[in-house]
Amino acid sequence: xxxxxxxxxPVTLPxxxxxxxxxxxxxxxxxxxxxxxxEKTWAGMILASTAGAMGMPTKVFVTFWGLQxxxxxxxxxxxxxxxxxxxxxxxxxxxxxxxLSKMNFLGMGPWxxxxxxxxxxxxxxxxxxxxxxxxxxxxxxxxxxxxxxxxKREDLIEGMGEPVGAAxxxxxxAEGASPIFI
Amino acid sequence: xxxxxxxxxxxxGLNCPMPIVKTAQAVKGLxxxxxxxxxxxxxxxxxxxxAWSKSTGNELVEQTVDGGVYRFVMRKK
Numbered sequence: 001x002x003x004x005x006x007x008x009x010p011v012t013l014p015x016x017x018x019x020x021x022x023x024x025x026x027x028x029x030x031x032x033x034x035x036x037x038x039e040k041t042w043a044g045m046i047l048a049s050t051a052g053a054m055g056m057p058t059k060v061f062v063t064f065w066g067l068q069x070x071x072x073x074x075x076x077x078x079x080x081x082x083x084x085x086x087x088x089x090x091x092x093x094x095x096x097x098x099x100l101s102k103m104n105f106l107g108m109g110p111w112x113x114x115x116x117x118x119x120x121x122x123x124x125x126x127x128x129x130x131x132x133x134x135x136x137x138x139x140x141x142x143x144x145x146x147x148x149x150x151x152k153r154e155d156l157i158e159g160m161g162e163p164v165g166a167a168x169x170x171x172x173x174a175e176g177a178s179p180i181f182i
Numbered sequence: 183x184x185x186x187x188x189x190x191x192x193x194x195g196l197n198c199p200m201p202i203v204k205t206a207q208a209v210k211g212l213x214x215x216x217x218x219x220x221x222x223x224x225x226x227x228x229x230x231x232x233a234w235s236k237s238t239g240n241e242l243v244e245q246t247v248d249g250g251v252y253r254f255v256m257r258k259k
Contacts, residue, residue, distance in 0.1 A: 010248035053206030
């Protein structure tokens with residue numbers, strides 16, 4: 001019998017038995033998005049959008065290099081003084097301009113990653129961020145990082161929460177949210 | 183047993199985590215008890231949909247595989 005002659009009738013897979021435990025509230029999550037590297041941003045956005053899809057109440061505290069990811073596309077230079085402006089010039093902000101921590105090769109690495117992602121239907125970090133926001137994941141900027149880099153609220157993408165500090169983040173954990181640091 | 187679906191998500195060709203993300207978005211538009219059908223080709227989706235169903239409480243009623251296409255039938259909680 002050749003492959004073409006094999007029966008093509010649908011195969012029914014066993015459905016895992018539904019466990020009738022008492023209703024438990026889904027675990028809430030508190031991410032710290034610290035890195036601005038492309039691969040870590042990607043991992044963070046995959047987990048955040050999936051957390052939203054799983055119905056897990058999720059907050060993402062964006063700080064240090066991670067905050068650069070959430071600067072609006074088209075906002076090229078941020079900051080008030082020459083040092084802050086120079087920092088943003090040397091490392092372009094925005095989710096579409098992340099660099100790989102390894103094998104960046106002047107942008108060749110990220111270019112290949114994006115090409116491969118398209119070929120294999122892997123969604124981009126920007127698409128995943130949009131999905132996460134649509135599924136109720138809240139992205140919260142770090143006030144101190146905003147001051148340090150001279151980033152203003154109007155520099156950041158739409159839909160972000162009020163800028164807060166470390167104590168607010170730890171408050172989420174104290175209330176039972178599981179911390180995830182990326 | 184094949185149930186008529188109230189909505190269908192075609193996630194064929196999409197990779198992790200899009201089948202789950204698109205399903206969650208589609209479920210939002212349904213009312214309790216309605217049936218959602220999802221088509222996917224990601225082999226990881228078999229375990230992923232079981233986990234998603236357990237976490238969200240939306241019941242996985244039926245799952246089949248036909249020529250590399252997985253079909254999940256779910257009932258909204």
